[in-house]
Amino acid sequence: MDDRFFNSFLPPTIKICGTELSSFTLWNHLALSAINSPMAVGGDSISVPDLLLAVRTCALNYGESNIKPRLRDVRWRIKLSRNTRLFRKETEKFYKWMELQSSPPIFYRGGTSGDINKGIERGSRCLGLACSLMYRGGLTESEAWNCTLGKAMWMDAQFAKLEGMELRFMDDEDLVEDAVDLSNLTDSEALEKFTAELPAGLVQATYKHWIDNIKKKEGSE
Numbered sequence: 001m002d003d004r005f006f007n008s009f010l011p012p013t014i015k016i017c018g019t020e021l022s023s024f025t026l027w028n029h030l031a032l033s034a035i036n037s038p039m040a041v042g043g044d045s046i047s048v049p050d051l052l053l054a055v056r057t058c059a060l061n062y063g064e065s066n067i068k069p070r071l072r073d074v075r076w077r078i079k080l081s082r083n084t085r086l087f088r089k090e091t092e093k094f095y096k097w098m099e100l101q102s103s104p105p106i107f108y109r110g111g112t113s114g115d116i117n118k119g120i121e122r123g124s125r126c127l128g129l130a131c132s133l134m135y136r137g138g139l140t141e142s143e144a145w146n147c148t149l150g151k152a153m154w155m156d157a158q159f160a161k162l163e164g165m166e167l168r169f170m171d172d173e174d175l176v177e178d179a180v181d182l183s184n185l186t187d188s189e190a191l192e193k194f195t196a197e198l199p200a201g202l203v204q205a206t207y208k209h210w211i212d213n214i215k216k217k218e219g220s221e
Helices: 003-009 026-034 048-057 071-082 084-100 126-137 141-145 149-162 187-197 200-220
Strands: 014-016 019-021 106-110 116-120 167-169
Touching (some): 003 149, 014 084, 026 048, 026 126, 026 141, 026 149, 048 071, 048 084, 071 084, 126 141, 126 149, 149 167, 187 200
Antiparallel strands (some): 014 019, 106 116
C-alpha cells in the first residue's frame, strides 16, 4: 500500500489556528456541508471566518454540534486579519491535512460486460459510507461517524471486493504519469508488456492504440 492508504488509516495530528486536529471524519464532513462551508462544498474564495469555523467544526466528535466561537477564535481572527501571509499558511495547512485523509482508493473495476474499466472511486455520501461501515463492518454508529473519510472509502471498497466485485487496487507506482518511450518496441514486445502490466480487458485496446498512434506516428517521422 502507499501513502494514500496509510494517511487514511493513520491520520497525522496537526495544530491549525491554535486548535489541534487529528481525524477528518465523516461527521466533520457532514457538519461542514450542513453549514455550507466552502471548505467542503467549494467556493470562489475563503475568508478568515470561513477558516476558523471549519477548524472549529473539524474538532467535533460524533454527536457534537457546538461551533460557537471561543475566545481563542476571536484572537486568531484578529491575528489572521492583520497578517495575510499567516492566513494563507494556515489555510494551506488545513487543506493539506483534510486532503491527506480524504484520498479514496484508486482501482480497476470489472464492468457488467466483463471488461475492466479504470476509474477513481469517489465514495458514497457520508450517510452511505457510515451505513456501509455499520452494516457490513459491524462498527457502532459512533465508530462509523468518527471514522476518517479516507478510511471509510477504503473500507467500503474492500467490503465490495470481499463480496465479489472485481477490484484491483492501484499503488502510487501504477499512477505515475511520466512518459514512457514505447516507440522502439516490436509488436511482440509491446503485446508482452501490456499483457504483463494490464488487466486482461485492457490489453487488446491498449495494443491497438499503440499500433494506431504510437508506432504509426514513429514510422511516419
